[in-house]
Amino acid sequence: MVLVLGSHLSWAIENVYTKVMVGSKIKNQYVFLVLIMALSVVVLPFVSVKYIYMPTVSIFAWLVLASILYTAGSLPYIKAMKMEEVTRINILWNTIPVFNLILGWVLIGDKISLTEFLAMFFLINGAILASLKREQSVFKFSKAFYLMILSCILYSAYAVVVRFISREISFPTIFFWTTILNAIFILVCLFNKNNRRDLVEVFKTESSGFFLLFLVVIAISNLGTFLNQWALSLKAGALVYSFEGVQVLIVFFLALGVAKLSPGFIAESFDRKNLLIKFLSFLLVAIGIVLLVV
Numbered sequence: 587m588v589l590v591l592g593s594h595l596s597w598a599i600e601n602v603y604t605k606v607m608v609g610s611k612i613k614n615q616y617v618f619l620v621l622i623m624a625l626s627v628v629v630l631p632f633v634s635v636k637y638i639y640m641p642t643v644s645i646f647a648w649l650v651l652a653s654i655l656y657t658a659g660s661l662p663y664i665k666a667m668k669m670e671e672v673t674r675i676n677i678l679w680n681t682i683p684v685f686n687l688i689l690g691w692v693l694i695g696d697k698i699s700l701t702e703f704l705a706m707f708f709l710i711n712g713a714i715l716a717s718l719k720r721e722q723s724v725f726k727f728s729k730a731f732y733l734m735i736l737s738c739i740l741y742s743a744y745a746v747v748v749r750f751i752s753r754e755i756s757f758p759t760i761f762f763w764t765t766i767l768n769a770i771f772i773l774v775c776l777f778n779k780n781n782r783r784d785l786v787e788v789f790k791t792e793s794s795g796f797f798l799l800f801l802v803v804i805a806i807s808n809l810g811t812f813l814n815q816w817a818l819s820l821k822a823g824a825l826v827y828s829f830e831g832v833q834v835l836i837v838f839f840l841a842l843g844v845a846k847l848s849p850g851f852i853a854e855s856f857d858r859k860n861l862l863i864k865f866l867s868f869l870l871v872a873i874g875i876v877l878l879v880v
Contacts (some may be wrong), residue, residue: 596810653767666730685742712870726737752819
């Protein structure tokens with residue numbers, strides 16, 4: 587519980603910061619990911635030397651797969667964040683336990699109980715409701731819905747792989763190698779000339795304070811990843827990710843505060859009908875979470 591709640595608190599801070607960055611500072615999503623992955627490597631010296639070693643070829647191949655899935659899941663997430671409110675995005679994260687249950691059932695033979703099926707029903711419907719947005723008296727599906735579903739599927743597959751690897755090697759070793767591999771994979775984006783140009787422009791225009799704050803937030807986010815992988819080494823992904831609702835609440839209040847203090851950074855719909863949709867979707871998600879946990 588402590589590990590999971592700690593990871594969601596860390597990620598909630600990162601989610602709101604990401605929305606501010608891609609919404610007002612760094613328009614190129616690939617440049618943003620390059621900076622995230624590159625700065626993530628800075629935290630690696632904090633991993634104890636005893637956990638840093640070369641695993642077997644088969645385990646390393648699984649580590650490569652986990653990193654590919656994580657990096658691939660980051661791309662639609664950042665794009666969705668540019669298009670949609672951060673509070674809605676976080677509600678959609680709650681579909682991860684659903685895909686964890688399905689992937690665990692298909693890939694490693696986990697059983698799905700009737701209670702878990704009911705939980706999936708509430709979680710899916712909560713996510714669908716969260717994707718509805720009132721525009722000019724008409725409710726429409728959010729454009730980010732399908733991007734987030736893709737992201738959640740990829741992150742779910744990543745969680746299943748990490749859970750599998752953790753049976754063979756310790757989670758600090760997993761964290762060390764996935765962080766390095768994530769950075770390597772995302773650097774492929776720099777083969778694109780426009781991405782290189784935009785990255786240089788960021789370094790030219792932004793201050794040292796900007797990069798210091800960026801580093802602090804990335805360190806917090808990596809702490810969340812570390813705690814998450816620790817939790818995955820102890821429990822199944824469906825249970826670990828079933829506490830996304832806590833992150834939803836934290837993000838809602840953080841986003842509300844930022845939107846009120848600096849509306850130019852975050853735009854959120856706080857009219858009664860949109861708030862009602864968010865509340866009802868969270869209620870459905872909360873029921874699904876309770877069914878998974880009890």
